[in-house]
Amino acid sequence: MIVHIWAILWKQLKDTLKNKTILIQFIMFPCMTVIMETAINIQGMPEHFFANLFAVMYIGMAPLTSIAAIIAEEKEKNTLRVLQMCNVSALEYLIGNAIYIVLVCLMGSFVIGAAGGYQGISLFYFMMIMFFGHFTSFLVGATIGVLSRNQMTATSVTVPVMIILAFLPMLSMFNETIGKFSKYIFSEQLYLLVNNLDRIRVGTDTAVILICNVVVIAAAFVVSYRKMFIRK
Amino acid sequence: MNKAIEVKGLSHYFGPSRVIDNISFAVEEGNIFGLLGPSGAGKTTLINILTGQLRAAEGESRIFGIESRHMTGKDYKQLGIMMDNFGLYERMSCYNNLRFYQMLDGNQNKNIEAVLKSVGLLDAKKTRVMNLSKGMTNRLAFARAVLRKPRILFLDEPTSGLDPATVEEIHKMIFAEKDRGTTIFLTTHNMYEAEKLCDKIALLNEGKIVEYGSPADICRRYNHQRKINIHLKNGQDVVLEHKKESGEQIKEYWDGDKVETIHSTEPSLETIFMELTGRIFDI
Numbered sequence: 001m002i003v004h005i006w007a008i009l010w011k012q013l014k015d016t017l018k019n020k021t022i023l024i025q026f027i028m029f030p031c032m033t034v035i036m037e038t039a040i041n042i043q044g045m046p047e048h049f050f051a052n053l054f055a056v057m058y059i060g061m062a063p064l065t066s067i068a069a070i071i072a073e074e075k076e077k078n079t080l081r082v083l084q085m086c087n088v089s090a091l092e093y094l095i096g097n098a099i100y101i102v103l104v105c106l107m108g109s110f111v112i113g114a115a116g117g118y119q120g121i122s123l124f125y126f127m128m129i130m131f132f133g134h135f136t137s138f139l140v141g142a143t144i145g146v147l148s149r150n151q152m153t154a155t156s157v158t159v160p161v162m163i164i165l166a167f168l169p170m171l172s173m174f175n176e177t178i179g180k181f182s183k184y185i186f187s188e189q190l191y192l193l194v195n196n197l198d199r200i201r202v203g204t205d206t207a208v209i210l211i212c213n214v215v216v217i218a219a220a221f222v223v224s225y226r227k228m229f230i231r232k
Numbered sequence: 233m234n235k236a237i238e239v240k241g242l243s244h245y246f247g248p249s250r251v252i253d254n255i256s257f258a259v260e261e262g263n264i265f266g267l268l269g270p271s272g273a274g275k276t277t278l279i280n281i282l283t284g285q286l287r288a289a290e291g292e293s294r295i296f297g298i299e300s301r302h303m304t305g306k307d308y309k310q311l312g313i314m315m316d317n318f319g320l321y322e323r324m325s326c327y328n329n330l331r332f333y334q335m336l337d338g339n340q341n342k343n344i345e346a347v348l349k350s351v352g353l354l355d356a357k358k359t360r361v362m363n364l365s366k367g368m369t370n371r372l373a374f375a376r377a378v379l380r381k382p383r384i385l386f387l388d389e390p391t392s393g394l395d396p397a398t399v400e401e402i403h404k405m406i407f408a409e410k411d412r413g414t415t416i417f418l419t420t421h422n423m424y425e426a427e428k429l430c431d432k433i434a435l436l437n438e439g440k441i442v443e444y445g446s447p448a449d450i451c452r453r454y455n456h457q458r459k460i461n462i463h464l465k466n467g468q469d470v471v472l473e474h475k476k477e478s479g480e481q482i483k484e485y486w487d488g489d490k491v492e493t494i495h496s497t498e499p500s501l502e503t504i505f506m507e508l509t510g511r512i513f514d515i
């Protein structure tokens with residue numbers, strides 16, 4: 001079990017660092033935050049504006065698209081079968097990938113938080129929220145990856161999901177109707193949380209919405225991940 | 233002799249079409265067994281069933297006495313598999329592909345370089361798989377299949393689409409594995425390859441085994457149609473039956489100094505299989 005998870009981690013480290021599309025997902029938002037936070041300084045702009053915005057976009061995009069792409073590619077290239085012949089279970093595979101992707105994204109999140117000027121306890125809260133977000137987003141992406149036949153279908157599903165998760169929180173700032181719907185999405189709730197880091201308090205509706213999101217996503221994931229390997 | 237593979241009454245369907253149709257055969261341990269057949273005959277499907285990647289609809293298949301569908305991790309470690317689509321990580325180097333595979337097996341014995349050397353890829357060990365030629369990719373897939381020193385090796389079209397020199401290399405590697413005592417199950421559409429490598433062959437056509445035996449046996453069985461071809465100096469071709477009366481006719485041509493060439497046409501595997509399947513194989 002540990003041996004398999006470790007091997008998967010090792011493989012991802014060797015493989016994904018050479019995979020430009022996935023690498024870009026990992027570093028794009030941290031880089032943009034650093035640039036925007038240092039370059040742009042408009043009077044009256046809310047504090048941590050870019051950091052918070054990009055943090056939520058990072059959650060909505062990076063883990064989701066990378067794990068969906070990784071699984072879909074393994075299917076397409078038939079490497080998933082090879083793993084099956086080595087007796088790797090779906091759970092081992094996904095744990096290995098989750099550790100890898102969530103860790104990398106947390107490193108990126110740290111850059112975002114630090115560039116946004118978070119320090120001490122608020123940086124800690126920020127990282128906790130990011131951890132929760134990356135993990136949930138990973139589950140969504142894994143579900144999509146498992147259910148898609150190849151990379152094409154995976155991309156065609158991840159793009160709309162990614163837009164909903166990453167852009168709705170931003171759009172809801174400008175449009176109340178969107179806000180009415182988008183508040184039921186976990187990324188919007190996380191966005192509201194990071195915007196109030198200084199006086200953080202998880203209200204009951206926030207908690208209920210987040211829990212509902214996780215339950216639904218985890219259920220979809222559990223139902224689908226058994227299909228990852230070809231049934232005997 | 234121990235049975236390495238035993239198949240009884242195996243059938244499989246994809247939708248309504250019966251891709252494997254009530255197949256039974258056995259492979260003895262230490263033998264090279266060739267599964268021949270035209271494209272779409274069901275060869276890959278059969279390998280998938282034998283190796284437990286696909287569950288057959290009917291019948292049973294056993295590898296060293298264990299039902300394919302019940303194989304566990306321990307049983308898998310006796311198997312080396314080279315699939316027709318390889319399943320290698322393209323962005324990783326040759327070495328790292330093998331290393332990953334070894335890590336999954338929890339295997340620390342560092343024989344990767346030796347195996348790479350045996351397939352002639354030691355110089356390319358840092359090359360990424362995406363930059364390998366087709367022949368090199370084949371050899372790497374072969375290397376991965378033999379890396380865990382399997383007791384039985386499944387090779388799905390190990391030489392298809394390769395130049396004769398590389399084919400020769402792979403044949404040598406296959407014989408080397410056989411010398412180690414490995415049982416080998418291979419598929420091919422190449423008759424010459426089957427005749428050269430295999431102890432036993434089966435011809436699969438539309439999911440059924442239409443011939444089974446050693447290459448020599450099969451050729452002998454189809455000897456009834458043996459003919460003699462004579463090409464005369466005047467450009468004429470004469471085909472004679474393989475019987476006594478023909479002798480006098482040959483003598484007549486010979487004495488008249490009319491003979492350019494003379495052949496007895498023993499049926500090759502290829503002609504037999506073309507006759508059986510009504511299809512032309514590519515060599």
Ligand SMILES: Nc1ncnc2c1ncn2[C@@H]1O[C@H](COP(=O)(O)OP(=O)(O)OP(=O)(O)O)[C@@H](O)[C@H]1O
Nearest residue numbers: 246247251269270271272273274275276277278316
């Ligand atoms: N997953 C699948 N779903 C539906 N049909 C399939 C599937 N896999 C194979 N088939 C069909 O089963 C038949 C046998 O396929 P198979 O791949 O076993 O042939 P093959 O003998 O390996 O051919 P080739 O020499 O081209 O590799 C084909 O008609 C193919 O279309």
Ligand SMILES: [Mg+2]
Nearest residue numbers: 275276316388
């Ligand atoms: Mg095939």
